[in-house]
Amino acid sequence: MTENENGGHNKDLxxxxxxxxxxxxxxxxxxxxxxxNGLEWDQVQAKLDAHPDKLWSLHEMERTGGEPDVVGYDKENDEYIFYDCSAESPKGRRSVCYDREALESRKKNKPENNAxxxxxxxxxxxxxxxxxxxLQKLESFDLKTSSWVQTPPDIRERGGAVFCDCRYGRVFLYHNGADSYYGARGFRGSLRV
Known part of the structure; x- marks a missing residue:
């Protein structure tokens, strides 16, 4: 991200x-x-060329260790779908609690940010x-780490949040207080282009 004249940031690469x-x-x-399978890079790049703002988001995914890759194509909306495909939860996005409310509720030892x-x-x-x-059907991810996933509102209203990982050849969904954070837990993202 580069700084503009006003001291803010712009999203131009x-x-x-x-x-x-x-x-x-x-x-x-x-x-x-x-x-x-069946998708061609030239068509993906044409979409990216037409949407430079999405290219900036992919750059942020890459910069924080996500290793984004195409995992599908939505014919109905004519969009390519990117997910973070790093073997483990992206390094530049770990040690974060779930959301701002959780971050603000911590009295001490606050993490630097939230997912x-x-x-x-x-x-x-x-x-x-x-x-x-x-994603886990494509190959095994998060064998040593875990990743926050979108939490249903009824769980979040009760102070919880959910995360997933892969152990013993299976995907597990767990719960934790939304204000918790661990060095081995980050989050994976999706982007449509």
Whole structure:
């Protein structure tokens, strides 16, 4: 993110950043064809070229260790779907509680940030439990870490939040206080382009 004249941030990538990101995304796309059978990179890149704001979000996913990749195509809406595909929960997004309310409720030892605000600032959404389970059908992720997922409102209203991981060949959904945070728990995001 670059600073603009007003001291704020804009979402423009330099030409060099853009080219590096597209090169990285293309290499990952080609190396992991099992994640997106039947899809062609040229069509994905055309979409990215038409939506530079989405390219910025992908850059943020990449910068924080998410290793985003295409995991599907929504024909009805003509959108490619990217998920974070890093083997473990993205390193640059760990040690965060679930949301701002949880962060503000902590009296001491507050984490630096929260998953919901970070995702919103990046222009992405936390995976839902269903999306997380779909991701795990492609290959095994989070064998040593865990990832916050979107929490149903009735659980969140009671102070909880949910996260998932993969152990013993299965995907597990767990609960925790929304204000909890751990060095091995981050979050995975999704982006539609």
């Amino acid at each position: 330099s030409l060099e950043q853009r080219d590096e990101l597209l090169e990285e995304l293309k290499a990952r796309f080609e190396k992991n064809s099992h994640r997106h 919901m605000d970070m995702a919103a600032a990046m222009g992405i959404e936390l995976l839902t439990e269903e999306q997380y389970r779909d």
